[in-house]
Amino acid sequence: MAWYTDHQRELPWRQTKDPYAIWLSEIILQQTRVAQGLPYYERLLAAFPAVRDLAEAPEASLLRLWQGLGYYSRARNLQKAAQLVMRDFSGSFPRTYDDIITLPGVGPYTAAAIASFAFDEAKAVVDGNVFRVLSRVFGVETDIASSAARGVFTELAQSLIPPQNPAGFNQAIMEFGALQCTPAPDCSICPLRVSCAAFKEKRVNELPIKSKKTKVKEIEMNYLIIEQNSQILVRERVGNGIWKGLWEFYLIEGSLDWLAFPRKVLKSPPVHLLSHRKIKCEAWHVQVPDNFALAIPEGYVWMSPSEFESKGKPVLLLNLITDNLDCPILQDISPMYL
Ligand code: SF4
Numbered sequence: 001m002a003w004y005t006d007h008q009r010e011l012p013w014r015q016t017k018d019p020y021a022i023w024l025s026e027i028i029l030q031q032t033r034v035a036q037g038l039p040y041y042e043r044l045l046a047a048f049p050a051v052r053d054l055a056e057a058p059e060a061s062l063l064r065l066w067q068g069l070g071y072y073s074r075a076r077n078l079q080k081a082a083q084l085v086m087r088d089f090s091g092s093f094p095r096t097y098d099d100i101i102t103l104p105g106v107g108p109y110t111a112a113a114i115a116s117f118a119f120d121e122a123k124a125v126v127d128g129n130v131f132r133v134l135s136r137v138f139g140v141e142t143d144i145a146s147s148a149a150r151g152v153f154t155e156l157a158q159s160l161i162p163p164q165n166p167a168g169f170n171q172a173i174m175e176f177g178a179l180q181c182t183p184a185p186d187c188s189i190c191p192l193r194v195s196c197a198a199f200k201e202k203r204v205n206e207l208p209i210k211s212k213k214t215k216v217k218e219i220e221m222n223y224l225i226i227e228q229n230s231q232i233l234v235r236e237r238v239g240n241g242i243w244k245g246l247w248e249f250y251l252i253e254g255s256l257d258w259l260a261f262p263r264k265v266l267k268s269p270p271v272h273l274l275s276h277r278k279i280k281c282e283a284w285h286v287q288v289p290d291n292f293a294l295a296i297p298e299g300y301v302w303m304s305p306s307e308f309e310s311k312g313k314p315v316l317l318l319n320l321i322t323d324n325l326d327c328p329i330l331q332d333i334s335p336m337y338l
Pocket residue numbers: 133136137180181182185186187190191192193196197198199204
């Protein structure tokens with residue numbers, strides 16, 4: 001905690017005790033780095049300054065502001081949780097870990113973070129940084145990918161948390177993992193090296209133990225940017241996928257190697273990695289003569305580029321668009337936040 005006093009980064013969500021703002025920051029940071037998440041935090045808080053504003057916002061405007069952050073279920077759960085706070089907690093954010101964890105999208109880590117940062121409840125936070133710090137300092141060999149890990153590390157962290165300053169302890173241990181005890185740390189300047197088990201036993205690179213990840217599935221996606229009468233053929237994704245509610249061009253999934261008609265090939269975005277998927281994407285610009293009667297595939301609509309610009313889109317599509325701004329129809333859909 002003394003180290004934290006000297007080394008902490010000044011971040012806006014650390015200057016507040018407002019549980020709503022802290023919650024927003026924690027949800028953003030669940031799968032996003034601080035530098036990337038910061039402008040989103042500020043924009044979202046400016047657009048929805050209180051939980052009621054978020055609860056009552058049109059989903060499309062929330063997704064639009066979330067655009068580029070990925071993992072859109074987080075945004076949808078944010079809104080669901082805000083509506084629940086309005087309905088079940090009379091609009092005031094729940095004040096205890098046990099209540100906070102009932103909100104959609106809030107797991108043990110996020111609930112502990114909000115309960116301790118906003119309300120000084122002595123609940124230890126355990127995230128990837130905390131796993132790493134504790135595993136090294138105490139020489140814990142539990143596989144952090146195992147189902148037992150959370151319980152083991154939570155119990156250890158809980159035994160260390162000082163009741164008079166749980167927020168300070170939680171902030172400190174996470175920041176220590178983020179800045180000092182990093183995956184490849186500089187132990188020579190570390191204040192804990194005299195007591196650190198991993199350092200003493202020369203096992204810093206071995207800990208924490210993490211078993212191999214599940215196999216990544218490869219997906220091929222082919223976008224046809226079909227243009228006619230200065231409009232493009234697009235659709236909103238439905239179903240329960242991670243891109244639900246986001247908009248895209250005409251999509252053909254799977255290999256298109258068999259296709260042999262002349263076409264204009266656009267620059268492909270780099271291979272896109274999601275948690276368990278690796279997406280290889282190709283795109284073509286298809287200009288259809290104005291008077292040609294094209295059968296519109298189910299689920300698709302014609303839309304002007306400026307209207308499409310205002311829709312939420314997956315980051316893969318944003319990359320595709322910004323990489324191909326020499327294509328006139330795409331110039332009008334250039335995204336705001338890049
Ligand atoms: S000595 Fe190295 S491994 Fe141990 S806590 Fe410090 S930075 Fe981490």
